[in-house]
Amino acid sequence: MHIIIGQGAAGTAAANLLRQMAPLTPVTIITGEQDYFYSRIDLPDIIAGKYEPSASVLQQAEDFVNLGIDCRMGEMVEAISPGDKTVSLKSGKVLRYGKLLLATGSSSVLPAIPGIGAKGVYSLWTMAQARDIAAAAGTAKSVVVVGAGLIGLKTALALAARGLKVTLVEKMASIMPRQLDSEGSGLLAEKVRSCGVEIITGSAMEEIEVSDGAVKGVKVAGRTMPADMVIMALGVRPNTELAAAAGLAVGKGITVNEFQQTSDQDIFAAGDCAEAVDNLSGSQTIQATWPVAVEQGSVAAYNMAGYKTLFGGSVAMNSVEIAGIPLVSVGDVIGQPGDDIFIDRRNGTYRKIVMRGKIARGVICLGDIRQAGVIGGLVLRQMEIENVEKLVSPFFRYADLIAV
């Protein structure tokens, strides 16, 4: 029997593929959550009231049954013992596996600061958390969102759309520091502000002020901002505890080879919990994105079913629409000394390509993202390019690539 721990993007992709590749081997997928397989990317829209939670479900219980997958929701795996090839569930059950996939994903980072355990402090990773935030937003008046990454920004905008007074606090000098340079970030911040979100950058949150066990305010740079709700969006960390306790090699995330195999040959890992080679730096990183989770889950499934398949590595990339602005960011968007920077600005759109010699290292497309996949693909494959001036123009098309 194949066992998969975690029913997120990586785990579900693997389960579905295993049914196709090895239909005779039973597949069991175990998850601590209760909400089937859903898209986390929809959670801010659910908070905003744009969709019902059910609209983000991608695979229901009966879909798993129809595919012949034994799906166990609301069950936590407590331990893995690679020696006798079993996993132990919190309920006391012990299951034996032939091959095991760890697709345990990540959890929100919560710093150990005063007040973090108070009522009214939330983070957003699961549907259950989204429901709680949506419910609390019904009575709350002002909220402080800590962290201006993708999740923080989207949550801030969702709460502003519901009429709350929203303040977004970011430690770094600009918003979305991982995906944007300061110019791109400035353009975006302007739009975010016009949606009613106050942004404070370059300031770290110091403590959460509490009265009667509930949030009263947040202290930032010595100043207290009143708030009856706080969203912690400082980023995520991989869920590696199970792997570490079982004696598997763990670095930033669970260590895997190019077949998504851990240090135990019968145990695989994929998605946000696993490390991957970054094609730009050559070092191990965790991209923590949906596409990489699906890809790694699929690669793991092929290998578990006995079809040798390599994961080709990845680069940091993300696409998103924030405050009505579509944006795509791929690779190293800042660049190193000596890199050539190509920029195209025109009414509200911003395009930047970072080149090292003839190789593209990073791309930002903001406002106009057409053809972003073509340029992003060049970063991904580290192909040599002539004629870079053309590349950065909004009139560039794939045909220009093959015509040169």
Next chain:
Amino acid sequence: MKRVWVDSDKCLGCKTCELQCAVERGSVSKMLVEAVKEDPKPVARVGVFGPSGSSFPLQCRHCQDAMCLKVCPAGAMQRDTEKGNIAANQDKCRGCWMCVMACPFGCITPSTEYKVALKCDACMHMEEPACVASCPTGALVYGDESSYSKVLTARRGSIAVMAASLTEGKPSGIVSIELLREDR
């Protein structure tokens, strides 16, 4: 699987295919005289680009190892189980633009007005794709791989764009799409 194949030598760059696609598949009225007045402007799913003299109509390649399909977190991008073509279901699309970021051919247009992904579905539910039917020079051919080899042997020097499939022992998806320049 049937696809639209391109014989770039025959392309004059007249953009008739673009116009026909925009009218037939992108407009509300489905009539040219009305379509030009529509707001938002109808969007074509095929684009004729490249320097004059070597222009090239490009639409979705309906890749075997399709990146757009893999990255869609909403289940909106779907492969037709019978025909094998890939289409974006606009009811499910969330406008997250993952597919726009992932398509190495730039074949997906983000609709800024409706916030959904627009792409060629090979006019699956029609007799013949609008672009193919409209091309005055026969630069676009609709058929399976064998009908394309005919085009190739008839005219050396054509450029074909296709994507390599996932093969055993080879790197998978995220970097596996090879851009093939055939026959040069």
